[in-house]
Amino acid sequence: MTHPLITKNKADIPKGARLVDAYESALRELFFITHPDQKKGSENALCEEFCRTASIPDCFIYFPWKHIAVRTVSESYFTQLRTARNRNCISEEEQQHFRDASIGIAGLSVGSSTLHALVLSGGPKRLKIADPDILELTNLNRINATLPDLGKNKCVIAAEHVWELDPFAEIELWEAGITDATLDRFLSTPRVDIFVDAMDDIALKIEARKRCKKLGIPVVMATDIGDGILLDVERYDIDPNYLPFHGNVDTASIDVKHLTPKDFLPLALSMIGVQNCLERVMESVVQLGKTIASIPQLGTSSMIAGAATSVAIRMITTGAPIKSGRYRIALEEILDANFFNEERVRSRAQSHEALGKLIH
Secondary structure (H helix, E strand, C coil), X not given: CCCCEEECCHHHCCCXXXXXXXXXXXXXXXXXXXXXXXXXXXXXXXXXXXHHHCXXXXXXXXXXXXXXXXXXXXXXXXXXXXXXXXXXXXXXXHHHHHHHCEEEEECCCHHHXXXXXXXXXXXXXXXEEECCCECCHHHHHCCCCCHHHCCCEHHHHHHHHHHHHCCCCEEEEECCCCCCCCHHXXXXXXXXXXXXXXXXXXXXXXXXXXXXXXXXXXXXEEEECCCEEEEEEECCCCCCCCCHHHHCCCHHHCCHHHCCHHHHHHHHHHHHCHHXXXXXXXXXXXXXXXXXXXXCCCHHHHHHHHHHHHHHHHHHHCCCCCCCEEEEEEHHHHHCCCCXXXXXXXXXXXXXXXXXXXXX
16 A cells, blocks of 8 residues: 655656645635635735735655645644634634644545544544455445545455545555454554444444453444444543443453354344344345345434544544433434334334344
């Protein structure tokens, strides 16, 4: 994977590259965010003077996968501009803590939405991302990628997207994914402040929590449940005795090295909790391997998951009072006027009971 080239010397840019000069516009934006009493939209003598006399260093950023170079302001000013519209929803101090964090994300389906939300909000500069899969056409209903990306590793696609938003990000790509043998290195070398579990592998989910518990690293996970998500927060950094999966799964009694494909569904339902599944998800579970090949995942839910996970991460990194627990965000429950009709409630209860039998 080729990183962006960041240089102060235009001559370092490969010949033939298209140049986008965004330096002057960045200076104007800097003027207006540092002079909030001045209004944009007309000629402004103070702004012109600022642009003419300001000693703001520039840099050139070359993106080899696009053969495009962008001239803009140097890193500190770039970051100031990128996060200007966050104020004061995010204070300057909070933004710096958020930026200074190191985050590890394993799994880049739902995980790609988390990564996107983190970068959009000026989040962690240091990132580890892991996924061994290549992008396939069926992924395009929920992953921030396009047709030209098909066949590329999901880590590479995600990294390119991050760098095009934040070229100063320090990204460690794990294109082979993580395994039981490499999990400790992913978590500890160098250490991540928060681990985002967006993996499908049940054994790794369990093992990751054991290691994070031991290391005092909080875990955040979002699970699609139809038109909504479950957000799981496990604060092993402040509560080392907290039970993995909130005690819904007896991880101590599970032999992760001998799990079979038949174990997947019962364990997954135990982790999620059948009572949290929305109706169409429950219907899909019953039809798995019959009329559908996999549990559906919606792009809208993926975006909700990314936003919710990103906010949880920001709260943890800035010291906000976020506790371990499960947080349900279900838009269908909020928007569907018939969701709580007696017939629907009764039907869901019957489906929950039927799914519950699959666990045992």
